[in-house]
Amino acid sequence: xxxxxxxxxxxxxxxxxxxxxxxxxxxxxxxxxxxxxxxxxxxxxxxxxxxxxxxxxxxxxxxxxxxxxxxxxxxxxxxxxxxxxxxxxxxxxxxxxxxxxxxxxxxxxxxxxxxxxxxxxxxxxxxxxxxxxxxxxxxxxxxxxxxxxxxxxxxxxxxxxxxxxxxxxxxxxxxxxxxxxxxxxxxxxxxxxxxxxxxxxxxxxxxxxxxxxxxxxxxxxxxxxxxxxxxxxxxxxxxxxxxxxxxxxxxxxxxxxxxxxxxxxxxxx
Amino acid sequence: xxxxxxxxxxxxxxxxxxxxxxxxxxxxxxxxxxxxxxxxxxxxxxxxxxxxxxxxxxxxxxxxxxx
Numbered sequence: 001x002x003x004x005x006x007x008x009x010x011x012x013x014x015x016x017x018x019x020x021x022x023x024x025x026x027x028x029x030x031x032x033x034x035x036x037x038x039x040x041x042x043x044x045x046x047x048x049x050x051x052x053x054x055x056x057x058x059x060x061x062x063x064x065x066x067x068x069x070x071x072x073x074x075x076x077x078x079x080x081x082x083x084x085x086x087x088x089x090x091x092x093x094x095x096x097x098x099x100x101x102x103x104x105x106x107x108x109x110x111x112x113x114x115x116x117x118x119x120x121x122x123x124x125x126x127x128x129x130x131x132x133x134x135x136x137x138x139x140x141x142x143x144x145x146x147x148x149x150x151x152x153x154x155x156x157x158x159x160x161x162x163x164x165x166x167x168x169x170x171x172x173x174x175x176x177x178x179x180x181x182x183x184x185x186x187x188x189x190x191x192x193x194x195x196x197x198x199x200x201x202x203x204x205x206x207x208x209x210x211x212x213x214x215x216x217x218x219x220x221x222x223x224x225x226x227x228x229x230x231x232x233x234x235x236x237x238x239x240x241x242x243x244x245x246x247x248x249x250x251x252x253x254x255x256x257x258x259x260x261x262x263x264x265x266x267x268x269x
Numbered sequence: 270x271x272x273x274x275x276x277x278x279x280x281x282x283x284x285x286x287x288x289x290x291x292x293x294x295x296x297x298x299x300x301x302x303x304x305x306x307x308x309x310x311x312x313x314x315x316x317x318x319x320x321x322x323x324x325x326x327x328x329x330x331x332x333x334x335x336x
Contacts, residue, residue: 005326
């Protein structure tokens with residue numbers, strides 16, 4: 001046994017609802033290891049989620065957890081952090097939950113720079129409702145609502161977060177388990193809004209119809225197409241075509257919202 | 270080389286996605302009736318890839334202590 005997850009799991013809730021081969025379980029394990037390595041008390045962590053496959057995650061872990069309305073995880077998380085600044089608040093959801101239904105909350109949380117952590121589980125599809133295309137479905141990819149291939153351009157979640165003003169933006173994948181754990185840990189420790197996009201796989205909704213024969217082949221696709229940011233610096237745009245960059249993409253220091261708010265209303269001189 | 274003392278499989282939680290079998294570098298585990306099963310415990314090098322990548326918390330490898 002390399003690591004005992006039992007301490008942080010609500011074992012009565014397992015097995016989880018995710019399909020066979022869904023990578024969310026792998027990311028959940030990375031998340032548990034990341035929080036455990038920070039030695040935080042269970043009562044000091046709050047995980048807030050919206051609606052969707054990814055948003056079922058808080059149900060399986062034994063922290064303060066909140067399952068909210070579609071796309072509103074960040075709104076609830078903001079309230080939670082303002083009411084109890086001592087909490088370490090994590091808002092998480094899928095790509096549809098965060099960038100389509102909750103898109104407005106997402107950009108304004110980035111702009112506000114409140115000290116919360118946002119994880120976006122990007123599996124390129126709305127898995128739970130029957131594989132409709134989401135804002136992150138790649139061009140040409142099959143979905144039930146794009147049977148001839150996706151015609152629209154897709155969102156780049158990290159670019160969106162950087163543009164909106166997040167102070168820590170990183171990307172990792174479900175395949176790179178150790179990198180995922182390290183990135184999550186850094187995001188938790190960063191003061192200000194930190195956004196981590198985690199590339200995931202949906203074998204049932206996306207993979208089956210997009211030429212991925214097995215769940216493992218989707219993980220191997222991540223391995224083959226992810227380029228570390230340090231390596232990408234020495235690569236030409238032609239070499240990077242079709243690949244995606246993982247690592248810390250953006251990190252700056254900006255005044256945190258709670259401090260500026262307290263100073264503005266005169267709570268702190 | 271490290272060896273495994275025991276591989277525990279929680280069949281109730283295994284959904285048979287085959288990720289563990291495909292990532293196993295020595296072929297110590299296999300699929301049997303849509304669930305993971307031990308093929309040859311002797312082959313296991315306790316690399317923990319199956320345990321690390323199982324999305325369902327269904328496989329646990331116990332490393333043999335050095336003699």
